[in-house]
Amino acid sequence: MQHAALAKGEVDFYHENGYLVHNKQLFGPEMMTELSNIFEEQWALLGKGLNSELDTPHFRDARLLKFLLSKEVLDLVEPIIGPNIGLWSSHFICKEPVTGRQTPWHEDSAYWSGRMDRFDQIVTVWLAIDRSWKENGCMRVIPGTHNNGFSEYEEVDAKDNIFTTKIKHIDDSKAVYFELERGECSLHDSRIIHGAAPNKSSHRRCGYTMRYFSTEAKVIPEKNARHQIWLARGMDVAGNTYVSV
Secondary structure, three states, rough: OOOOOOOOHOOOOOOOOOEEEEOOOOOOHHHHHHHHHHHHHHHHHHHOOOHHHEEEHHHHHHHHHHHHHOHHHHHHHHHHHOOOEEEEEEEEEEEEEEEEEEHEEEEEHHOOOOOOOOOOEEEEEOOOOOOOOOHHOOOOOOOHHOOOOOEEEEEEOOOOOOOOEEOOOOOOHHHHEEEEEEOEEEEOOOOOOOOOOEEOOOOEEEEEEEEEEEEOOOHHHHOOOOOOOEEEEEOOOOOOOOEOO
C-alpha cells in the first residue's frame, strides 16, 4: 500500500489550528485486521472494562510495536514534530453502544504536568478501529486552543464521565468534530482542548491513540516510574533513557 505523506498545506494547517483530520487509510487491510484482533483480545481479557484499563497496552503486548513504530505512522508524525521521535504512549479507547460515557473537555498535557519539561511538540495519532461519527461520540476539538496554556478545571460526576475533571467555560458551538471511517485517523496537539460526547447510538466507537514527542523534550525520570518510552526514529536529543527495540 502506497503511503500518502502530508502536504505542506496540511502541516501548516496543523500548526495553526492544533489538529488535522486525515481521511485516508493509515494501514492496509491485513494490518488493520491484525490490530483489531489484538484490541478484541485485550478488551475481552479485561471483561470490557473502563477505557482507562487499556492505557499503554503495548507495555503488555509487544505486538503493538509493529504499528506504533511503523513507517506509515512515523511518516505522518515527522512533518509535525521533526525527525527525532520518541514513542510516549498508546491507548485503546472504546465506548460501548448506548452506555459509552462522555469524555469531558480536557488537554492531554494537563494530565502529564511535571512529567516532561515541555509540551509543544507532542502529537497524538487517533486511529479509528470502528467508524467514528458524531452519532456515536467522535472526538471534537476547539481549534487554536493549543497555544493557550493550561486551562482551569472543575470536578464532574464520574458516573457520566470518563475523567473526574473538565475544563470550565467551553463554548461547544466552536467545536470541530473528527468524523472518521474505520482505518482513517486524525492528529492533534497534546495541548489542544478536546473531548467527546457520550455514545448514545447502537454502534460501538473504538479508537487507538498513538502518542509521540520530539526527543528535544526531557522526560523526568522521577515523575515517570515504570513508564517506558521508545526511540521511534532519529536520535535522542535531551538525554532520555529508552527501551531497547
